Amino acid sequence: MTTTLPGARGVLTWADRADVAQHSLDLLYGAPEPQLLHNAHPGTDDTTFNYWWLAHVVDCRLDAYGRTGDPAWLDAARTTAANVRGRNDGSLFNDYFDDMLWYALALLRLADATPDDVERAAVEGDVLALWEHVVDHGWNDHHGASLSWRKQQPSYKNTPANGPLVILGARLGRRTGEPRYLERAAEALAWLEAHLVGPDGFVEDGLGREGGDAVDTHWRFTYNQGLYIGACVEMYRSTGERDWLDRAERTAVTSVRELATGGVFRREGELVDDDVPDTAGGDVGLFKGVWYRYAAQLLDERPVPEVADLVRSSTDALWAHGLVPFDDVARPDGATRTAADVLRGAGVVLRPGDDWARPAPTQVGYSTVLSAIMALEVRALLD
Secondary structure, three states: OEEEOOOOOOEEEHHHHHHHHHHHHHHHHEOOOOOOEOOEEOOOOOOOOOHHHHHHHHHHHHHHHHHHOOHHHHHHHHHHHHHHHHHOOOOOOOOEHHHHHHHHHHHHHHHHHOOOHHHHHHHHHHHHHHHHHHHHHHEEOOOOOEEEEEOOEEEEEEHHHHHHHHHHHHHHHHHHOOHHHHHHHHHHHHHHHHHOEOOOOOEOOEEOEOEOOOEOOOOOOHHHHHHHHHHHHHHHHHHOOOHHHHHHHHHHHHHHHHHEEOOEEOOOOOOOOOOOOOEEOOHHHHHHHHHHHHHHHHHHHOOOHHHHHHHHHHHHHHHHHOEEEHHHOOOOOOOOHHHHHHHHHHOEEEOOOOOOOOOOOOEEEHHHHHHHHHHHHHHHHHO
């Protein structure tokens, strides 16, 4: 499928558009090492080290590598993976169990893409070390056997921690043949279903955040739906039980119904149509990217028209509202020549906000661009 783009030079396929998104990340946010990526554009307030954002950058670069076979994207994934550890004082670990699991999931994909046996074994070793650390320090019986969100709150349990544990455990179980990984994954998934998955499949965020056992029902986030979808798909792939696909589909369809308006996921946590704030991004900017990544895994296993339709309508809106002319964009000091050349040829740069039905606000964090990249990579596969 191709579309002639107003203001762009020539005709771009959806694969081309995914390339534009990938290179836009470098052009808008590129920074000299050790920073690698500025946190926002415009602006260079880089005080926060966004460990989990960078883990998703690894995943995004691997998406591009898988689609194109271009080794430059594999090199970019390696560079980003090393940057996470380098900026973390040489350590794999931090205080947030979900952060570490995002990194482990990205590293497992990096291992799969690594041709050198020695290098691949080293990356696999990091994945296993992360798994052991997370389970040893985060698994406990508060509110039932499950994984905590972070070390400082052992009784706060949520989907963002237990969802990735299920996905990683299922994948490690198939990879190693050791039953303990899948057993742990199944236990975490059973806990999720008992506490945070509703009868219609809608997935709540967490419980016990403020002490007690209250569920945060006011936080209605896309990434929780995506994580449960991904967890169910991985359990299907590990067990062959098709009921897991039924559960994944139920949640996927419910999430579209509950969280999308006009064919687009709008603001996270609420569905109000008020004025766009001056900034976009933060952790919330990355949430819907997780939904697209794992909704795509469901589509790999069975057609779900409501999901495919949402992918198409939302990326249509993203492309219609997220573009700016190449010559109108300020480039930071770390922008690569390759990114500039590719985007100059396209004539446009992708700079989306959190709401793809509107132009971007004044300042955008790169977490928001990662969601756009993930969605466009899914659209490229779909079309």
